[in-house]
Amino acid sequence: MNDSYDAPADPVERAHLLERVHAAVLAGDRAPHQPRPVVVESWRRSLRARIDPDGWEPPVSFDSDQLGDVRDAHPLAAWIPLLRRTLLEAADGSTHIMIVTDADGNILWRQGDPRVCRDADRVRLAEGTRWAESAIGTNAMGTTLATGAPVQIHSAEHLVRTYHSWTCAACPVRDPETGRLLGSIDLSGPLHTMHPALLALVVTSARLVESELRSRMNARDDVFLERNAHHLARLRGAGALLGPSGRIVATAPGSPLVPGRRIAIDAAGGDVVLDGGEAAEVEPLPEGYLLRVRQGGARVPRRPRLSLTLLGDATPTATVDGSAHDLSLRHAEILALLALRPGGLTAERLALLLHGEQGNPTTVRVEIHRIRAILGHDVVKTRPYRIDAELDTDVDLARRALRRGDVRTALDCHAGPLLPRSESPAIRDEREELLAALRTALLGAGDPEHLWRFAESETGRDDLEMLEKLHDLLPRDSPRRTTVRARLRRLLEDEV
CATH class of the missing domain: 1.10.10.10 (Winged helix-like DNA-binding domain superfamily/Winged helix DNA-binding domain)
Incomplete structure (x- = not known):
């Protein structure tokens, strides 16, 4: 686990030590050992996202009716049988469950021993729930997506105490065509099943999937090149064939462009400026693009x-x-x-x-x-x-997210009002307009998790309408509902 301290090898002894570390750090006391740096940074991110170490639950992103369609559309769907064979059979399927998430940390697949799955259901480690750090705090799936690196999280390294009896190892999976995150692959189980080899196994499985994706990409490249090589042959200067994402598939003879690099392009084509400042033209093709570098090496000054x-x-x-x-x-x-x-x-x-x-x-x-x-x-x-x-x-990022109905991203971007100390009339108008758009989106979506996040912010903690909506949506036995009810009572008393 790349520990920064000499921790016990026995997973149960290690769990006891981590419990003491967890309690001391959150209480502001001196810990018996320093947590690993990856854990410290993850706890900081989680606490900034206002994750409560006590009683926090992951939100549900997809119900059972939605899950099938979401799975079918996901690029990792084809590799679930391969992962089941390589992970569950190699890692003793009776003590672990395999989990595959999308890039937002939503669990799309969970397979393994029925007893472990039942234990997972009791803590909502279930398909359709969201396990990003911003939703449930430090955990292998959320932390690997946040850092882009493989990670193993054991027992009380989880920020939320509910998961201190679990151990998990996860690795991100990237699309070789675009470089973007597709999701994560995870092995989870009871804390006594922790073993350093689990992380290596998960990493190997992720690399295997990426290798299969790369093989498919290379096969598509071969067909694309065969059908479009004549375009390169007719070029009078430098140029290249680009894949759908702008990745350079092949270059004209003598071209300084490097295959595999990506060029930022517009889907409709048009003019682009290369890294070296050269002006180029992008022409759409049926399966990609043709890039022509302008004759004479004309350069366009790069904008900061x-x-x-x-x-x-x-x-x-x-x-x-x-x-x-x-x-x-x-x-x-x-x-x-x-x-x-x-x-x-x-x-x-x-x-x-x-x-x-x-x-x-x-x-x-x-x-x-x-x-x-x-x-x-x-x-x-x-x-x-x-x-x-x-x-x-960050203002434009929040606005774009609201326009496409992505309330979660808008909340992530909206760290607070626009320049809250500004008394400029124009800034005040923009501030109120953005806040009104965010409130409208939150009330319209009616997602208790999003409403709670807003209600916990300085902007939303005294928002009567938001609190009333949240109170109506929260389960009657939710501790959050008690908090919201107390805050509503205070606000209503202040109005009298």
Whole structure:
């Protein structure tokens, strides 16, 4: 398990030690041993997600009526029989269960000994439930998806005490075509079944599935190349055949492009700029794309990449090409307004949006000069003032998630109100608009887990309508319902 301390080899003795470590760390006391770094970081992420170590349960993402369709559509479905043979037969199927999740941590398949499955049902380690860290805290499936690396979690390394009698090992699976996470493969069982070889077995199984996926991809590449090699032969310069994801399948003779690399493309084709600055054209083909590098090696200056973090109580930040800068409130307000209005703003308009009729354009010009000195003149342009960079913001991420109905991602992005200390009229309007959209989506979806997350935030803890909705949806015996009822009583008494 790559321990950072000399822990007992016996899994039960180790579990007793981890219980003491778990209790001490959560109480803020000195622990008898330091937890492993992967566990420490996972506990921090889980606690930031407001996971309660006592009595927390995984949410249900898919009921039994939905599960079949979700499984059929998942790219790992074809490899479940292979995994069953390699994992359950090799790992003593009487003491372990095999679990396969999607990239969001939802359990799609669970197979193994019926007795272990019954024990798993009692703690909702069941098909259709979600085991991402943000939903249930530290566990092998959620942590392997969060880190992108194999991991074994034993006993009280789980943040939630309900799972201290379990041990689990998991490994992520990636799509060789796109590089994206497809899900995770996990072996779980009673804590006395822990063995270091379990992690190696899970990793081997994941690599076997990736190898099979790669073989299928290579077979598709061969057919694609056979049907489209004539396009490469007719090119007068550098170029390549690209797969559906933009992965370079084959290159023209003498081309500097590297097979296997990916190029960010639009599904409809069009112009792109390569890593070296060369301008190229992408033409759609029936099974992929043809990329032509423009004659003469014309280069297009690469635009800087700017990322803005503007939501929540933390200090707002601007990250330019990987270099992060803390922002003053005034600079954050200006950048937020420029990000929200990509066409640009004059100094006069910016002053009005920032301060209303009392705004001073001269003050705005001074602040813009300071911003450009910090972030670079290539990032913020003048006449009019505008952001000239590949831009992403947490505000835009939250809005895009809401537009596609992805409430969970919107909640993940919405760390809090937009620049909550800002008194700018325009920022206030944007703040209220985003919050209203999030509340509408939450109330419409009616998911108790999402409503609870919002109710536990500073923004939502005194939201009467949200709390009433959550109270109606929670089971009568839920401890959360008692908490919500007490909070509602307090709010209603304050109104009297």
